[in-house]
Amino acid sequence: MSSSQDTGRSVLRSLNTGAVLRAVVESGPVSRAGIARATNLSAVTVGAIAGELLGQDLIVENGDTDATAGRPGRLLELNSGAYGSIGVKLSDRSVTGVLTDLRSKVLAEASRPLEHPSAEDFVRVLRDLTTSLTADAGMDWDRLLGVGIGLPGVVDRGAGTAVYSPFLQWIDVPVAELAETALGLPVIVENDVNTLALAERWFGRGQGVQDFLLVTVGQGIGLGVVLGGELHGGARGGVGELGHMVVTDADEACSCGSTGCLEAVASEGALLRQSEVLTQRSGSDPVLDMDELYHRAESDPDHADLVDVAGERIGRGVANLINVLSPELVLVRGPGRFEGSRLAARMTESVAHHTFAGLAGRTELRVEHLDDMPWARGAASLVLSELFMSPATAPGAKAMRSGRIQ
Ligand SMILES: [Zn+2]
Structure with missing residues (x-):
């Protein structure tokens, strides 16, 4: 098989993996047969992907379907507490962070005052905040999927830069790169209102x-x-x-x-x-x-x-x-x-x-x-959204491809 076929196969596998995870998030607990119906994938493909996801601890088997005929099937659901996502909301006066599980449930939250921060100030506080959230939630660092950062203004998510933020007075700041270097975790940066919209899309109205x-x-x-x-x-x-x-x-x-x-x-x-x-x-x-x-x-x-x-x-x-x-x-x-x-x-x-x-x-x-609290949770859902959408197509996929779950 040529290397381009290998590449094609692995991209397709990524697309399918995203689709299966999405079906589990949106319909779980759900049987393998239910996932196959929801995704239009074959039973064999769903079975193989489910096996991988079980091995990665991302999903668990929980209960059986009520089969009126034939063998009952095991139900699959998201293993919500297995991994965590950090979300951070940056404003001109403070940095607020949360650590959530895979269902966006907040496990720890913390805030630090920071007046009109430079990017370097912000990254220093981000490192401190991430360490303290991880300790508070009792989560291992290697169970963190990544960090989502929401900030006001125009953000180029693919490049990981704050293009223009009048409130922060930042122009073309490479936020994701600076934060990834400091944390050693995948980082996704997005406009703060977009992070709220994503949280609504996955977990809200x-x-x-x-x-x-x-x-x-x-x-x-x-x-x-x-x-x-x-x-x-x-x-x-x-x-x-x-x-x-x-x-x-x-x-x-x-x-x-x-x-x-x-x-x-x-x-x-x-x-x-x-x-x-x-x-x-x-x-x-x-x-x-x-x-x-x-x-x-x-x-x-x-x-x-x-x-x-x-x-x-x-x-x-x-x-x-x-x-x-x-x-x-x-x-x-x-x-x-x-x-x-x-x-x-x-x-x-x-x-x-x-x-x-x-x-x-x-x-x-x-x-x-408009409460303060959902902003940081929205930023955490940036990382979750990246996981649930296919890694091959989601914007900002570069960051997650270098992440913990391939
Ligand atoms: Zn204007």
Whole structure:
């Protein structure tokens, strides 16, 4: 057999292995026959791959099928606790990390303050954080599959670089390479909102949904796009800069250097800045956070207007996305007690108003709070996603190919 045939065979095996693991994750506990039906692979192929996965400790046999005729088959399920994944969320003020099992259950979490870090500062803290999470979870270092890092801005996942992060003031920083050298583990870097979308796709509201969008309204306004069950990255990972969609002629300056961006007029920072102008003008008490702002809007007409305008603008942005992509589901996560807030209500009305009539009723809109905790868990699911998707096709596969499980 020629070496190209060898290569072809091993690539195909990788594709099939990803498909079998995915079937176990999505349908387990499941019999070998059930996997064969779900993947369209032959019983022989499924049997061989299942044997390999059992040998790697990635899956276990657990229970039998209820066979009404013939021999009952053993059920296979993910061996959730056998391996761990580290997820790290980097912001301009702190680094938060979690260690999860293969089902994204958090086994340990830790946080370190870090003001406007350089890449070198970050890698030093990352090493310390990884050591402490591993000790806390009681997991062996050689059972770590890898490290996922989520950070704000444009990230080239394939190259492992932070292309441009205004919050961190990083340009073309080779984050994955620096971190892999420091840790000796595979490292995947991704835009932070994309990591949240991936966590939803595998373990949250996006399970079983082919096309969905995740919109986050916080310090920035971000977007994760899942199409056909896969995270859509675009050219060099540039998808998702919803915050820089131009929604108004108003000349509020944006951190990106442009004007009229959604983020400059409707993000948490923008709303609190606008509120400060109002309270200074009226001599009333300053509003310190978004929950206070929602509360003030109940009694103060100027704050009510401010929230209404922001809700309208966010809603236009979301409706424009629905009109272009026609997703099944849009999750919008916002600051403070966003669900039930006036901001969420106005945004929902605006989405309904601006969605193309032919698409109305086809997209479910869900409004939820944006908590801090899921970010690092989302980053950990980067590594898990790489494992479940076929290594041959998943973006950033380079990192996992050098990893522990081939
Ligand atoms: Zn902008």
